[in-house]
Amino acid sequence: MDFGAGFSLIDIRPLTPEITMICTGLILLLLDLVVKKKEAIAVLGIIGTIVAIFATYRLYAFNETRSIFLEMFALDGYANFFKIIFYINVILTICISFRYMKIEKASIGEYYALLMFATTGMMIMASAADLIVLYLGLELMALSTYILAGLMRKQRKSNEAALKYFFLGAFSSAFLLYGISLTFGLTGTTNIQDIAGLVSSLSIADNAIMHLAVVFLIVAFGFKIALVPFHMWAPDVYEGAPTSITAFMSVGPKAAGFAVLGRVLFEAFGDMQIMWSSILVPLSILTMAVGSIIALAQTNIKRMLAYSSVAHAGYILLGIIAGTTDGLISSVNYLMIYMFMNMGAFAIVIMLRSEGFQGEELEDYKGLAKTNPAAAALMLVFMFSLTGIPPTAGFIGKFYVIMEAINAGDMYLAITAVVFSVISAFFYLRVVMYMYMNDPKETVILTKSPSMTFALALTTVMVLVLGVFPSVLLNLVRSSIIS
């Protein structure tokens, strides 16, 4: 089929995963009107995602590394690897929210459709080869997550979370746009690859306005990945949003933020590496410090995990600061591992929520090992992994980013990371202490479901397997990014 101007239907083939996800979302929206059992909609959402995975795999297997739509949309290993993270993230989120949304009385079809749209936004961000596409993907993701955070309309906490997330998110996207507009004004293009060439050929790498543009872009992405001092929204939003959405938000938008941060800084502003890494170094130290230290004072587990996810953003940043391909690989590797351990921890938090019992306070974990030994053992694995204790995957993730920091000569950064990692052990292991060394206050009834068991099994197996055989994942990341 010919659409004129040399454009044919075959050109949209690299877009099949995104089209699949959007169509799934739209079908779910329509089915919501007629289908009474919302579980059926959720299952359909998982099926749609699996089709999208298959489409990505087909494109990947044919090694179609190319840019389409006038170089606006890139299909490369880097984007594909991030898409795998987003697919697993959305599948795990759907799995852990089956029963939970029913208990929260927010089991509506839009929930699953919005998850699909948010994931599509992330996929577009990962593939964006142009700042315009990047902006659109980011907004699609952000607008969907604002609604998801406020999905429990009757609850004040959820309302407040959505409100705060919306205001700070919209504020940060204005910064992104101002950064894009300055970059466009100086280089005359919005294409990430062309910007790199123009920055060196026009020799504007030392231009003050160019630096300002990069700072604005870092601020905007910093909001999305919750870097200190742009993390103010994270604890409030994580606490107020439905727990399944907290799990979704703590992985998806963060990974997508890192995807665009890595692509923009490495590809477009590769010549200005000294400049942007000098901005990111203090941000990274602050992020690790604030995340680890404030988490010590939390009594709500969702809030504690929010600060923990802030701290983890600081560790992931180490690989980006290193500025090498190996550094980027270690960051992406960490993101994948972080997804499994964080999702697992949130799955346990969700299991504690039952009819008439919030299960969000740390006190609620007292004596969990006596009443529910299996759940306590799994939580132990995830807490060990988040701390970074071998043989769990969390250790491997931290090991590689810290090693890359040392290889890049940032010895003090590596030492800081280790110190704050030790401090963070205190609040992770406090949960373990509550579970194993205290007597149960009241009998906690866990909300179990087959899909939850599946999610827990997958995350636990991945955390342990990747901890023992780290090269499997690392080789996959390496082959994706270097291609």
Add this chain to the structure above:
Amino acid sequence: MLVPLSWYIILSAVIFSIGVFGFLARRNLIIMFISIELMLNSVNISLAAFSHYLQVMRGQILVFFVITVAAAEAAIGLAILIAYYKNNPTIKVDEINLLKG
């Protein structure tokens, strides 16, 4: 008389700064919302100006996208605001303090 590019850029920077100041200093949610719109539109001014002076269409294309997204953002933002107001009738930021710690 031709208006030089720098005037547009200064105008855009000034409006953006007013928006940032309004967002950070004012304690009324609606005013903060208007400040965000101000920031987005200041970007539109600079994008259109750059686009015209460089004779590259990409800037103007982005302006259209920004306007569209801003409309969607306003719809969602006001919906969230109304959902909040139904349960908790205040639009003063200082009184929105259920979540803290």
